[in-house]
Amino acid sequence: MVKPRLRIALAGNANVGKSVIFNQLTGLNQVVGNWPGKTVERAEGTLFFKGYTIRIIDLPGIYSLSAFSMEEIVSRDYVAVEKPDIIINVVDASALERNLYFTLQLLELEAPIIIDLNQVDFAAKKGVRIDVEKLSEALGVPVVPTVAITGSGMNELLSTVVAVASGERELKPLKARYGKEIEKRVQAIEKLVSAKLLQLCTVYPARWIAIKLLERDTDVAGKLKNYENGKEVLDYAEKLAIELEKIHGEPSPVVIASERYGLANKIAKEVTAIEAPPRISLEQKLDAITTHKILGYPILTGVVVSMFALIFIGGNFLSAGLEFLFENLSLYVESVLSSFLPRIVVDLINNGILAGIVGGITIALPYIVPFYIILALLEDSGYLPRAAFLMDNLMHKIGLHGKAFIPLMLGYGCSVPACIGCRIMETERERFLAGFVVVLIPCAARTVVILGLVGRFIGLHAALALYAFDLVLVFVLGRIAFKVLPGEPVGLIMEMPPYRKPLAKNIFVKTWSRTKGFIYIAFPIIIAGSVAIEALALSGFMSYIVEAANPLIGGWLGLPPETGIPLIFGILRKELTLILLSELIPLESLTAIQMIVFSLVTMIYIPCIATIAACAREFGWRKALAIAVIDVALALFLGGLAYRLLSLVMAT
């Protein structure tokens, strides 16, 4: 017998553990972290269970299926239009009521759901115990308790999926009924909808359309415009919505949301037993102090500064150690190879390929790996939303709100995910504004240059000054962009997840998968860049380029003429600038001013190609190119300015 294929989707609120479950089930590495809104793109994977081939999709976390954000519309259309065989609704046991609000909406969509009651361990810690049987009875669907981070319950979850899919276990989903005033009107609209909009009813349940129309859902209303009878139905629904609003004195979506929450609250109360009254826990104390209106800021500064200090100390230590290891490798390889290969080939291999690999290992990796570890710790602890809370006011000054601080912090790791992470912002305009400032944040690759050049040869204080300057720049440019791009800033509404102890395993997996990604993507480019430079040098072309760029590089920026080459190649990857520079001239030969100017220019001048591509995908090519051009112009301007100012200061 051929077992059929199954398509299942993971849906639920943000930060409930969907990605952890997805990773457990598929063995893949979706980003996991402790802040709401990580999964912005749906991820897909396949797994095999009891002979079934199961295709599983991780949907972005959302709180509702209204038409508030793109993610909400995409998710509900996925559920309604693509009709997956089963939806696993992941529910956070420690916040049952809010999660059930979403469950009720899935039930309105008449989706085939089973409940994954996740984080039961965390709920237990809060003194909350949930009666699984009772919950299953109340909702009419299976409920499987799980602890995703330990993998407990995953087998039962899959068994339940298969049992439901094979018809062995039947779903009798709760048909939620709301208060009389609402119900009367929903049913009246439903009748009209099923009579007049036959075609739409093959995709969406008539009752769901009716509820959405009563809620004045703009997306559904838009769909009706294409129907002959659409206007009639819309007008009727509008009339009833106004009636409802008269009775309750609230906008109709608020009336209906209240009803849903009322039902969610009733179910949650019935199935929850509070065992121990929650006491003030360590997490709560930590929360209070890290979001404190005064203390919070020195703590934030301390966290960021010690982050760089740690990376600097760890990086220098590793870098020196590795350099020592590789010191004699090149001489040895050269002597071996020259015995049987022509000089030019030996040079290409030795100064190209080998120098690239050694540069990547001794210059880039030592700073990047500690960085990834610290970033993973920040992400998993739940500190990022606290930082967002503290920075809300300041972010408003540049037309954004606190949440934008999260992609900004991620930007210190890599601009690409940071750019995509800007999707946690609610409007198109805010996403672009956030994207514009996020690419100016020095990513780990730029940190390699800043710490590996300025930090190492001048001192940590100079490197930190560069970071501080960058923040000021981000603020000023953000402010200008905010003034140029008209629009009303949106306010902050963000869930504050609890603090969690980061799991060693998760930190390790995340650091490893990012490092692996770095090696796979960056090393070929670093090697190719090194070979290309060696080829340029051997062919004699180098001097032409150096000559042509010299007015700018030497004249305006006051850098040694050879630095033009690394700066050009740096478009590929930012750490390449330093690696190539070290291959061309001894780093110690640069003056302090030259080091600062070089790092400053590298920090700002253009997002690398991967980032430009990511920006283009998020905001379109025109905007992406505009960002690139602005950044190049700015970098050259500031670089020249810094050269002159610093020379003046040093002279006196």
Add this chain to the structure above:
Amino acid sequence: MQGGSREPSKRRNPRGIEGVISLTSLCEGERGVVAYAVGGFGLVRRLADMGLTPGVEVKLLRKGSFHGPVQIEVRGVGLALGYGVASKVFVRPLKAKPDG
């Protein structure tokens, strides 16, 4: 200006219901029951989706400095609201009771 004094009080409680104040006027640690929210359709609906519907009990955990955001607890979850957002939510303060 004559009407000057009326404006702020009206802003404090646009629907003029007795005993209702804005969420930002609660003290840290104080509880209240949501009366209503004002503002654009999208905002009011979003707040309702996050659980801030009329009749629900909220606790103000803390406020940020200089008209900063507020952190509240509603329906068992922590929520951060920008100052502008929070000042559009109106609550009826509850008599202090032993803190849980």
